[in-house]
Amino acid sequence: MPEPSFLFGQFVGGLTASMFLFVTAVGLSLIFGVLRVLNFAHGSLYMLGAYLAWQIMGWLGPGPEHFWFAVLGSALIVAVIGAAIERLMFRHLYDRPELYQLLFTYALVLVLADIVKIIWGTQQLSISRPVSLSGGTTIFGTLVPHYNLFIIALGPLLALGLWLLLHRSRAGRVIRAAVLDREMLGALGANVGWLYTGMFALGAFLAGLGGALVTPVKTIVPGMDVEVIVEVFIIVVIGGLGSLWGTFLGAVVFGQVLAFGILLMPRFSIFSVFALMAVILIVRPWGLLGRQPTR
């Protein structure tokens, strides 16, 4: 039996990874909930968020707290890019078979990956943590960086904020109606077109935010797009596509299975999360907290 402090360290490590991924995953889940399409390009938007954050840091120059401007600015730019993609291209595919929409998002993966390479090259980039969160605190014998504590706190707050947006605002009511029955919503006179654009922009914002926030702990490299899409994909499938709290739960489960899976079977921890995803799809295709599709 390993020491408790070691186990606690694994737990906190898993939780940190979960909350980083939750920010991105919840965007994917929300887009799926309304638009019914699996957006492979979500990982590309995440990567764009990371590179843009680095770029904005370069423009702003050195400053202890410039990081926050970079994060917010980058997420906003990615949101605008997402909205543009939806308005200019994606919406023309809504009446085509699902496969075409799926392949379109994959085409975006290819295009965006190369655009990133053309603009920023292929060498690794990095951003340092903001000064206010550069320290660490020892909890139960494990040194936890303040930045990680911030992310662990941010995850639930973000989930709560999105819940309030969806359940306590007018826009949220329309979004939830769209998840249930978008044709009826259109028939009732809601502007479904702008709703889709807005959802895409919100999802892209979250992808960009996730990418920008992860930069102090992960190097920025080409290929981070394909890596993260697989992870968030597993999370949303486990939790339930389109479900906010499901995605939160999925992220927590994913992080813990990876963190403790490494202890039990070091080599096959990645295998265990894929297996978990397959089992969920077989037993409960709509995910742990997802809604079973009617009909």
Add this chain to the structure above:
Amino acid sequence: MKRIPWTLILFVAAFAIPWAGSRFYTFIATDVAILALFALSLNLLLGYTGLVSFGHAAYFGIGAYTCAISMKTLGLPFWLGFPAAGVMGGLFALVFGFFCVRLTKIYFAMLTLAFAQIVWAVCFKWNGVTGGEQGMPNVPYPDLDWIGAIPGLGGFRVGDRFYFLTLVLVTLAILALRRIVRSPFGRILTVIRENPERAEFIGIDVRRYQLAAFAVAGAFAGLAGALFGIFNRGVFPDFAYWTKSAEVLIMTILGGMGHFWGPAVGAAALTILNLQITAYTQYWPLILGSILIVLLFAFPGGLVGTSIDLFRRIRRGRDAGRP
């Protein structure tokens, strides 16, 4: 008018390629032949049964590893390794498919993807058997001396000889696939694609037919993978990665899934284009992505579908002009 035997003409033309004497042409032709079989096997699901599999590379990878392990690790001859690849591809497709066909649409696609990622993860990590991340380099060529003994084929290099073998095997496999889609079984698959509820209603066990199609498609993908591993001189986990599944989907859509030969045309077009373009620029994905976007918006029927459309329109126009 008598029908022109296009398949035979194509085969003879393809068979003549090594006489051009260019190593490069033979290389492209081998690549195209193998990927054409891979894409055609996917189209049995996509175009004929209406099932969107996003994990077809799994069976390609399983076939490649099966043949490579049989030949390199176990020292078995190719004529055992090759059919074994088909059998393993088919068996795994049968097991995975059993769960997949229970789901519909997007969930079906996701589960096929999940299984493919499991296959990838196993290939990636199981160092003892699959070579792990490094894959299995130096898969041996099959014994090709007997091809050299055939009169007229004596002077060719080993690459050319492997091409002859590949061409014959791929042609046989494609003829078998065509036989399948034109059989009563194939007709039932088309009925299921058009209207699963009605198919169920007239007494067809839809799931069982879908599963059979899934297994057959997996078996043919396995055969393609076996040939590709030898052609590529090595087998790597990437063969089963989800981007590979996306690639073969693109080939199929590019050629056109509405026609039997569409995916083969797509495989040829994409492979040749890739080799031409990478000579000028490293940004092949950017170009592939752009082609795909144009295709999805402007030519949803793919190359073959669009040309047939165009051809018909021209002929109709000409006929209409007559008195």
